[in-house]
Amino acid sequence: MIRPTTSAPFPPSSPNEPAAPAARSAETLLANSPAPERAQGFSLALELLRNKLGQETFASWIAPMQLLAVDGHVAVLALPSRFMAEWVRNHFQDQIRQALEATLAGIADVRIEATGPRPIEAEAVAAPGDAAAAGAPLSASFEPRYSFDSFVVGKSNELAYNAAQTMAAAVGHGVSAGFNPLFLHGPTGLGKTHLMHAIGQSVRARLPRARIAYLSAERFMVDFLAALRARDTISFKQRLRSCDLLMIDDVQFIAGKDSTQEEFFHTMNEIIGAGRWLVISADRSPQNLEGIESRIQSRLAWGLVADINPADYELRLNILKTKLAAIPAARVPDSVVEFLARRIIANVRELEGALNRVIAYSNLTGRAVDVDFAREVLADVLRAHARRLTIDDIQRRVAEHYRLKLGDLLSPRRARDVARPRQVAMYLAKQLTPRSLPEIGRRFGGRDHTTVMHAVKRIEALRATDSELDRDINMLRRALDS
DSSP states (O other): OOOOOOSOOOOOSSTTSOOOOGGGHHHHHHHHSOHHHHHHHHHHHHHHHHHHHOHHHIIIIITTOEEEEEETTEEEEEESSHHHHHHHHHHHHHHHHHHHHHHSTTOOEEEEEEOOOOTTTOSOSSOTTOHHHHTSOOOOOOOTTOSSTTOOOOTTTHHHHHHHHHHHHHTTTTSOOSOSSEEEEOSTTSSHHHHHHHHHHHHHHHOTTOOEEEEEHHHHHHHHHHHHHTTOHHHHHHHHHTOSEEEEEOGGGGTTOHHHHHHHHHHHHHHHHTTOEEEEEESSOGGGOTTSOHHHHHHHHTSEEEEOOOOOHHHHHHHHHHHHHTOTTOOOOHHHHHHHHHHOOSOHHHHHHHHHHHHHHHHHHOOOOOHHHHHHHTHHHHHHHOOOOOHHHHHHHHHHHTTOOHHHHHSSOOOHHHHHHHHHHHHHHHHHSOOOHHHHHHHTTSOOHHHHHHHHHHHHHHHTTOHHHHHHHHHHHHHHHO
8 A cells, every 4th residue: 555655754774874864755665665555556646647638548658658667756667669658758748747746655757768669569560571470479468457357247238248258258269259340339438448458368368379459549540650651551451460359449539530441441351351359449339430431330330239338326336346345455434435436427437536546645645534535535526527416405305304394494493403404404505515605595595694604614513523413414415415
């Protein structure tokens, strides 16, 4: 786990040796920290970058990046080719540095280097006509945590999951899966990329010498255009069309690119015609891919089209619990897990990213995780996901909770059994809506803004001493959140 560091110097190793300067503490802690701790911090940084840059950009340029070493306050990062390293340096270095500063104590800068090309991503893998090189086994990198075992299955993704397993089992056995290609589609962040990595890893484990290529459609386009400029399209064609399994992510990004679509169409035909396997993903069904040629749409729909729909509450809850089970040192109470499952509904990636963010901030600040802490850390995310909550919603929920009539909260009655629930409703209206104090007062029977201000302060003070009231408010907030 990442632990917050302090600026206090380390104690001297001997009575005559001065203490190390305070500025070196975080650096030394980081340099000496266990590899799993650094790996987790780097993994959290990647999640932050995925959320910030979007899945398409992340998959093409950031996902292949590795934490090579730590040199003082500098994180040394590696990418598989000089081209990629230069591109990432020029476009994303500041965002990468900020993400690592947030998740790895002591990091103040990054250095991005190239480790050498991988076969599937290199601009020139084999010289034209070099059949031996062109036929060499391809290499594709897969994220180990994106396996079939770690994929949480629910009604919204069951078909896609079963189809992916069937495809993975069929590769190399000389039998038909009953479909080819497999086309996975759904909104971003629901698990398409996870399933593609799972297919690749499953085939790789069973057939280590299988030629597997996995790349984004954007990468397909960049490499193809580079081959055109170099007048060397032969090696590009050879290394993809000779694959046993070809997987291309986010195919919608070749929309409107005529020459790329032409090459993509012939690559599909060559792979399928040779009895090899093809997996494609997109954010919508083949028929709804605007800017994609009709012959490509028809070819994509020829196999099995499996959609992945947004996860329901139960699946979101199971996803968070599964992720937490893999981080045993994390201390996240069930109330926070349920809160995140209710509030982060757009996609699984944002849901997992929100959990990572809460854990990272807790580790860096030393604060315990509770619902209020999660709400504070994720304020911007929650605003983006929030349904427009109204004062009417709050009044109805509070009246129902305290078994009052709605009119009681708006009436001039001052009896305690009415006044306290009214103050609670005013407090929640101030906390959960953007309405001003005067407007809230008007919605509570035309009361003055000073009455609302007094109610807010009174409830804030009572929550610290009245455990029953505090439980009521937490219960009401959970109900309103859902």
